[in-house]
Amino acid sequence: MRVLVVAPTGREYKYMRATLDAATNLKHDYTLICSGIGKAGAAAGVATAVAKAAQPFEAVAVIGFAAGSLGFKQGDVVAPNRAIYHDCDVPDGFIPELTDPYTLAGSDDITVFTGDSFVNAQSVTDIMTHYGAANAIFDMEIMAVAIAVRDYAGAVPLLAVKYISDVPQSGHNEWSYDAFADSHSDFTPLLQKIENLL
Numbered sequence: 001m002r003v004l005v006v007a008p009t010g011r012e013y014k015y016m017r018a019t020l021d022a023a024t025n026l027k028h029d030y031t032l033i034c035s036g037i038g039k040a041g042a043a044a045g046v047a048t049a050v051a052k053a054a055q056p057f058e059a060v061a062v063i064g065f066a067a068g069s070l071g072f073k074q075g076d077v078v079a080p081n082r083a084i085y086h087d088c089d090v091p092d093g094f095i096p097e098l099t100d101p102y103t104l105a106g107s108d109d110i111t112v113f114t115g116d117s118f119v120n121a122q123s124v125t126d127i128m129t130h131y132g133a134a135n136a137i138f139d140m141e142i143m144a145v146a147i148a149v150r151d152y153a154g155a156v157p158l159l160a161v162k163y164i165s166d167v168p169q170s171g172h173n174e175w176s177y178d179a180f181a182d183s184h185s186d187f188t189p190l191l192q193k194i195e196n197l198l
Helices: 010-022 038-052 121-131 142-153 174-183 188-197
Strands: 002-007 029-034 059-068 080-085 108-114 136-139 158-166
Touching: 002 010, 002 038, 010 029, 010 059, 010 188, 029 038, 038 142, 059 142, 059 174, 059 188, 080 142, 080 158, 108 121, 108 142, 121 136, 136 158, 142 158, 158 174, 158 188
Parallel strands: 002 029, 002 059, 059 158, 080 108, 108 136
Antiparallel strands: 059 136
């Protein structure tokens, strides 16, 4: 299977590049890109990669780091099964292609909420309360990638596999995220998850 792997940041790209280069006997053929951070960068990066590909991709996987709600711990590897924008201020039902959840190919019954901001303890609590979520992870790209995949790559599976880098409700902040990301360069668990789920 031809799989497009999307790393939003340069650090995530470097870690996954090293992991792929060291791996042997992989089931799939991987193309890795650094899309850029945030919704606009991620969507543009994926659309560009799809347009330039010599052959169509058969799946897309977004990898890297994400914040988690209480119940997660740093280092957990999570593959959520749905994504939704948390900062899309549109009346319910008015633009469903933006506001409805997007089904992911993950195995965990978890929602990943995407928005163009770092979350903190209060915003995590507010988002989960608003959407009635029991547990969740938070990133800045996945829902935008979902729309780009839907519109430009066709009906291919989209997988998100993330390390939990910080848990804001337990007191973690952007510096906790940065310290974790600096010390967790082995993306083998993320690659293994992709291999097992696709």
